[in-house]
Amino acid sequence: xxxxxxxxxxxxxxxxxxxxxxxxxxxxxxxxxxxxxxxxxxxxxxxxxxxxxxxxxxxxxxxxxxxxxxxxxxxxxxxxxxxxxxxxxxxxxxxxxxxxxxxxxxxxxxxxxxxxxxxxxxxxxxxxxxxxxxxxxxxxxxxxxxxxxxxxxxxxxxxxxxxxxxxxxxxxxxxxxxxxxxxxxxxxxxxxxxxxxxxxxxxxxxxxxxxxxxxxxxxxxxxxxxxxxxxxxxxxxxxxxxxxxxxxxxxxxxxxxxxxxxxxxxxxxxx
Amino acid sequence: xxxxxxxxxxxxxxxxxxxxxxxxxxxxxxxxxxxxxxxxxxxxxxxxxxxxxxxxxxxxxxxxxxxxxxxxxxxxxxxxxxxxxxxxxxxxxxxxxxxxxxxxxxxxxxxxxxxxxxxxxxxxxxxxxxxxxxxxxxxxxxxxxxxxxxxxxxxxxxxxxxxxxxxxxxxxxxxxxxxxxxxxxxxxxxxxxxxxxxxxxxxxxxxxxxxxxxxxxxxxxxxxxxxxxxxxxxxxxxxxxxxxxxxxxxxxxxxxxxxxxxxxxxxxx
Amino acid sequence: xxxxxxxxxxxxxxxxxxxxxxxxxxxxxxxxxxxxxxxxxxxxxxxxxxxxxxxxxxxxxxxxxxxxxxxxxxxxxxxxxxxxxxxxxxxxxxxxxxxxxxxxxxxxxxxxxxxxxxxxxxxxxxxxxxxxxxxxxxxxxxxxxxxxxxxxxxxxxxxxxxxxxxxxxxxxxxxxxxxxxxxxxxxxxxxxxxxxxxxxxxxxxxxxxxxxxxxxxxxxxxxxxxxxxxxxxxxxxxxxxxxxxxxxxxxxxxxxxxxxxxxxxxxxxxxxxxxxxxxxxxxxxxxxxxxxxxxxxxxxxxxxxxxxxxxxxxxxxxxxxxxx
Numbered sequence: 023x024x025x026x027x028x029x030x031x032x033x034x035x036x037x038x039x040x041x042x043x044x045x046x047x048x049x050x051x052x053x054x055x056x057x058x059x060x061x062x063x064x065x066x067x068x069x070x071x072x073x074x075x076x077x078x079x080x081x082x083x084x085x086x087x088x089x090x091x092x093x094x095x096x097x098x099x100x101x102x103x104x105x106x107x108x109x110x111x112x113x114x115x116x117x118x119x120x121x122x123x124x125x126x127x128x129x130x131x132x133x134x135x136x137x138x139x140x141x142x143x144x145x146x147x148x149x150x151x152x153x154x155x156x157x158x159x160x161x162x163x164x165x166x167x168x169x170x171x172x173x174x175x176x177x178x179x180x181x182x183x184x185x186x187x188x189x190x191x192x193x194x195x196x197x198x199x200x201x202x203x204x205x206x207x208x209x210x211x212x213x214x215x216x217x218x219x220x221x222x223x224x225x226x227x228x229x230x231x232x233x234x235x236x237x238x239x240x241x242x243x244x245x246x247x248x249x250x251x252x253x254x255x256x257x258x259x260x261x262x263x264x265x266x267x268x269x270x271x272x273x274x275x276x277x278x279x280x281x282x283x284x285x286x287x288x289x290x291x292x293x
Numbered sequence: 294x295x296x297x298x299x300x301x302x303x304x305x306x307x308x309x310x311x312x313x314x315x316x317x318x319x320x321x322x323x324x325x326x327x328x329x330x331x332x333x334x335x336x337x338x339x340x341x342x343x344x345x346x347x348x349x350x351x352x353x354x355x356x357x358x359x360x361x362x363x364x365x366x367x368x369x370x371x372x373x374x375x376x377x378x379x380x381x382x383x384x385x386x387x388x389x390x391x392x393x394x395x396x397x398x399x400x401x402x403x404x405x406x407x408x409x410x411x412x413x414x415x416x417x418x419x420x421x422x423x424x425x426x427x428x429x430x431x432x433x434x435x436x437x438x439x440x441x442x443x444x445x446x447x448x449x450x451x452x453x454x455x456x457x458x459x460x461x462x463x464x465x466x467x468x469x470x471x472x473x474x475x476x477x478x479x480x481x482x483x484x485x486x487x488x489x490x491x492x493x494x495x496x497x498x499x500x501x502x503x504x505x506x507x508x509x510x511x512x513x514x515x516x517x518x519x520x521x522x523x524x525x526x527x528x529x530x531x532x533x534x535x536x537x538x539x540x541x542x543x544x545x546x547x548x549x550x551x552x553x554x555x556x557x558x559x560x561x562x
Numbered sequence: 563x564x565x566x567x568x569x570x571x572x573x574x575x576x577x578x579x580x581x582x583x584x585x586x587x588x589x590x591x592x593x594x595x596x597x598x599x600x601x602x603x604x605x606x607x608x609x610x611x612x613x614x615x616x617x618x619x620x621x622x623x624x625x626x627x628x629x630x631x632x633x634x635x636x637x638x639x640x641x642x643x644x645x646x647x648x649x650x651x652x653x654x655x656x657x658x659x660x661x662x663x664x665x666x667x668x669x670x671x672x673x674x675x676x677x678x679x680x681x682x683x684x685x686x687x688x689x690x691x692x693x694x695x696x697x698x699x700x701x702x703x704x705x706x707x708x709x710x711x712x713x714x715x716x717x718x719x720x721x722x723x724x725x726x727x728x729x730x731x732x733x734x735x736x737x738x739x740x741x742x743x744x745x746x747x748x749x750x751x752x753x754x755x756x757x758x759x760x761x762x763x764x765x766x767x768x769x770x771x772x773x774x775x776x777x778x779x780x781x782x783x784x785x786x787x788x789x790x791x792x793x794x795x796x797x798x799x800x801x802x803x804x805x806x807x808x809x810x811x812x813x814x815x816x817x818x819x820x821x822x823x824x825x826x827x828x829x830x831x832x833x834x835x836x837x838x839x840x841x842x843x844x845x846x847x848x849x850x851x852x853x854x855x856x857x858x859x860x861x862x863x864x865x866x867x868x869x870x871x872x873x874x875x876x877x878x879x880x881x882x883x884x885x886x
Contacts, residue, residue: 039690041687053675128669132634133659134660285637286637
């Protein structure tokens, strides 16, 4: 009956829904304008502090195993824009464990939209705007002399951000398998951020392989900076493969975890 | 203050300390971050030093700077346990502070003792884990066991200083809607000017001079530097300066609290 | 009448992990976990017809929420079958979602910091409603539920106002069934009364089927045509409300606060459960004496300061059912 009449519009349904979800997030921003400004500005300053660290280090040493100051700027720009974008538009990307452990997943399960997507877009972190701004400022500075590489820069940020979000989803979905309160997930999330904010060239041997294959943190900032420095189509190919692989793994892990949740076998999770 | 009053505060500290130890697994998990940080720093500084064990830069050998960072990170990670101060701004905002003010204890002392208990515990756990990693990677620190108690004194003074600073910022909640931005700025001041991320001796001269004048360096840099470069004379001067800052920040903390508490009685909670 | 929910031998078993105390226990449970089974829902079968208001009752932990979660497709059962509007919920969750509405009393869906209208607009997109139809529907529901606070942020609403808005949010897409999990929990008597009136009005006007869980006998008494009582995962009662009232819920609890120490109580059907210095707790069998006569008797013979009349708690009704 009623369901039949609706099928016609359903093609635009998903986009309509995403637009509305974004609008409602913006309304939250307007509701707390002052808070928004404080958080965004505070996060900007927060990022600046880490930049100061690198200014001090590079004031003393001009290159770290081939990484110059400009590389650090590029690295910080990539991670800040990616992290900020994820936090602002898909604000729950690093809070999945928390949502599941609090039993708030049921809400998404009773509604007829893709669970993972719906979950991700339901929050917007104000601090993300500060991150994005910081990243844009740095990116503009680093690329001002090589404007031609801007399209490549944007492409790499898109890929890097997909990998970053996939990581968040995988780490968050661990809650389906090991339960708990989400403390472990928070720790892993922070560690991931830390690993991707230092020059990739400092890691050698086993650590390097680990960071490219086992937990491919290297693809979030390390490989993109390499490509921007010295364009290599092979590396760009690896980048695409890493992006596709992590997105597929993230989706699969979440689906598999959700199955466990629905079966009630995610026993440590509050059902 | 009489003996039973001290007993009251000591038991508060003990409860908070055992609370920090109670959930071993979550304490370990939270400190995974410090292990990751130190692993990154090991890689960063080994690269900068070109894996040389004899090279000295700005007064630090490679082993020296890594043990410095074990201490500087641990001391600050202990202060992340300032749960009382963090709760405090919320309580001020919601008015929940009023009942706490009427309890039979000095409120500032109550906050102090409940914070210092968990801060010492957290610093301890972080130190054990951080030391284990760095010892495994580069060997033992260059300090004799008889000198450790002196370092411990300076560490505790650093924790007290951090408490006073964060407490004062929470108290600003009596006047400001949200104090979170002040906290972030303070965090970053300790990270950079306090020498948590990098020793002050690596700074350009002018910045080093500024950092030495500000109190932040006595919250992380001072005890950490002492830990890798111990001399009796530096111990005495460090502890003297730390104590002076404790008095100064203590006066500010108590003063702000008195002013703020007066606002509570005026506004009626 | 058409059967729109049918449940056959539904069973849900949870595995619970055990952990011994301490660090050693933690390690042990990682390598050699011990499990025990917990049967939340134990082979239950029942039907619901279109247009019914069904009360699903039971004490906490009886299996009410597990059942409702299976019926909307959040959980899948260990064994047994269920059919809701022709769908198997755990296999066709999203299709089913377009045609049912859910309200979880303890898990709000309204955006806390925003006015309710924003959540309603979002819902219209989630359910892909036609704009014109949605406006019409919204106006109808807002009038019916007397929501004159559409533009007020939810955090500033009373619990009763919030619950009314929650129910509206789950009705925008004209569901054929609405499932309410503890909709009156935490509300005061007047707000409860209001919610009950609205649910019953909605049922009359739209013939929407209502499936409602509660641990409050009063909810069911005021609202439902039929009651299912569940205890330890098993159905212990499934019949009309009239029979339940006649056979099992024929007593009332009367709590009397007195200004003076009580004398002895002599009244047909009244049993003294508890007696304090200044209060009496009486169970009255309504087959033998009426509540109003008892109140007359009390006010005539005692110095009454306060009277409170309530139903017996669900646990005692269940004990009564087992006894028969």
